[in-house]
Amino acid sequence: MAGPTRKWSVPMxxxxxxxxxxxxxxxxxxVDLCFVIAVSQAALPLHHAFADGHVxxxxxxxxxxxxxxxxxxxxxxxxxxxxxxxxDVYRLNTLVQIAGALILAAGVDEAFDQGDYKIITIGxxxxxxxxxxxxxxxxxxxxxxxxxxxxxxxxxxxIQVLWLLRLLPSGSASAWSVFLLLVLLELxxxxxxxxxxxxxxxxxxxxxxxxxxxxxxxxxxxxxxxxTIAVQSAFGxxxxxxxxxxxxxxxxxxxxxxxxxxxxxxxxRNLPPSLxxxxxxxxxxxxxxxAAAAVGAGLAxxxxxxxxxxxxxxxVASAAIAVPVAIYTFFxxxxxLRPHRSGSSRFVYPAIIALILAAPFAPASVELIAGLLSVLVVFHITAGRTAIAQA
Numbered sequence: 001m002a003g004p005t006r007k008w009s010v011p012m013x014x015x016x017x018x019x020x021x022x023x024x025x026x027x028x029x030x031v032d033l034c035f036v037i038a039v040s041q042a043a044l045p046l047h048h049a050f051a052d053g054h055v056x057x058x059x060x061x062x063x064x065x066x067x068x069x070x071x072x073x074x075x076x077x078x079x080x081x082x083x084x085x086x087x088d089v090y091r092l093n094t095l096v097q098i099a100g101a102l103i104l105a106a107g108v109d110e111a112f113d114q115g116d117y118k119i120i121t122i123g124x125x126x127x128x129x130x131x132x133x134x135x136x137x138x139x140x141x142x143x144x145x146x147x148x149x150x151x152x153x154x155x156x157x158x159i160q161v162l163w164l165l166r167l168l169p170s171g172s173a174s175a176w177s178v179f180l181l182l183v184l185l186e187l188x189x190x191x192x193x194x195x196x197x198x199x200x201x202x203x204x205x206x207x208x209x210x211x212x213x214x215x216x217x218x219x220x221x222x223x224x225x226x227x228t229i230a231v232q233s234a235f236g237x238x239x240x241x242x243x244x245x246x247x248x249x250x251x252x253x254x255x256x257x258x259x260x261x262x263x264x265x266x267x268x269r270n271l272p273p274s275l276x277x278x279x280x281x282x283x284x285x286x287x288x289x290x291a292a293a294a295v296g297a298g299l300a301x302x303x304x305x306x307x308x309x310x311x312x313x314x315x316v317a318s319a320a321i322a323v324p325v326a327i328y329t330f331f332x333x334x335x336x337l338r339p340h341r342s343g344s345s346r347f348v349y350p351a352i353i354a355l356i357l358a359a360p361f362a363p364a365s366v367e368l369i370a371g372l373l374s375v376l377v378v379f380h381i382t383a384g385r386t387a388i389a390q391a
Contacts, residue, residue, distance in 0.1 A: 009089045011141040012134075014082055017202040024211060027094055028080060031073070034098045036218050038069045038105040039293050043222045045112035047297040050320050051310040061112050062297075064179055066290045068104055068120060071186055072097065072127040074282065075156075077211045078190075079131065082201040083138050093130050100126030118167055125160045132157045147196040155189035191279060205278075212285050216263055219292025220256055226299035227252035244306045251370040252299045255325065258373035259292065263332050265380045280335075287331045294324035302366060318360035322369055326356045329376070348379055 049058030107119025135153035298320035304310035305317035333349040
């Protein structure tokens with residue numbers, strides 16, 4: 001018997017915040033798959049620029065590019081949690097956003113190599129204007145939240161005009177100060193919109209937490225790829241660096257396993273209830289996502305150092321791993337673990353993070369980072385069993 005026929009367009013009513021069995025849809029997973037390309041394109045030039053010694057420029061460009069990737073994905077995720085109708089119009093609109101992500105990915109090399117952000121900006125604006133269409137659909141079908149959804153549409157639309165004006169010849173398309181100003185405006189739109197008379201939208205907190213976990217896996221996938229490259233290099237025709245690369249690969253695998261463990265130790269957690277805390281929770285994931293991707297680039301930098309293809313010192317090559325690992329660990333602790341744990345966890349995490357940041361100045365630095373993260377995993381295991389025993 002044939003199933004129900006999908007409709008071209010249905011009223012975009014808000015979904016229940018308590019809807020049972022709410023998980024990522026095939027369309028959302030397809031969006032993630034396409035965003036993998038953009039993340040990979042951002043991590044690759046970070047690796048090469050860092051290995052060439054352009055550390056500050058590499059980090060700056062990576063953070064700028066990754067903001068565009070993260071913010072477009074994050075806004076789609078929050079909107080889908082409240083208004084996913086899965087009708088034909090919704091699907092086509094989402095495909096436009098995916099096309100924007102691919103345009104953005106195509107412009108990453110020009111941004112890093114030439115400081116030209118035109119293609120990236122166009123791709124980003126395509127994604128965001130598609131969201132304006134979604135918000136206007138929601139405003140038409142959901143009278144209760146119309147003031148909120150209208151604010152989203154107006155705020156997002158105006159800022160996209162400002163992004164395009166940033167590309168005019170009279171200005172600098174890559175000016176850091178202008179970029180930061182526009183970022184602050186982007187981040188302010190949800191806070192401004194959610195305080196409208198229409199009230200907060202009905203986001204499904206468990207669904208959003210699951211979606212953030214899936215994007216974390218995208219970032220960690222870059223680290224898995226870098227560890228694979230290390231293994232491949234170790235067994236290549238030049239065996240001069242074989243043992244050093246094998247040790248690096250083993251440490252890299254340990255690092256990615258540990259990063260996965262500490263994030264997913266207790267599964268998805270619901271978002272904090274208040275607007276302030278949920279905004280901090282969501283915005284803080286920018287650092288988790290970007291750091292997860294940067295760890296992979298750092299491992300690739302270390303491979304270049306071991307094979308004498310990098311124009312940097314050992315400490316700088318190790319810092320390319322240590323700094324993003326420390327940032328990732330800190331924000332996982334701050335957003336996902338600290339609110340739910342007390343006692344020794346308040347001291348163990350800061351101490352381990354401090355030691356990770358100092359690791360680049362020690363011998364066998366990458367192995368030391370892997371060992372410190374392994375200590376955190378052991379702490380998670382023992383702390384979890386203790387909590388169960390006391391329950």
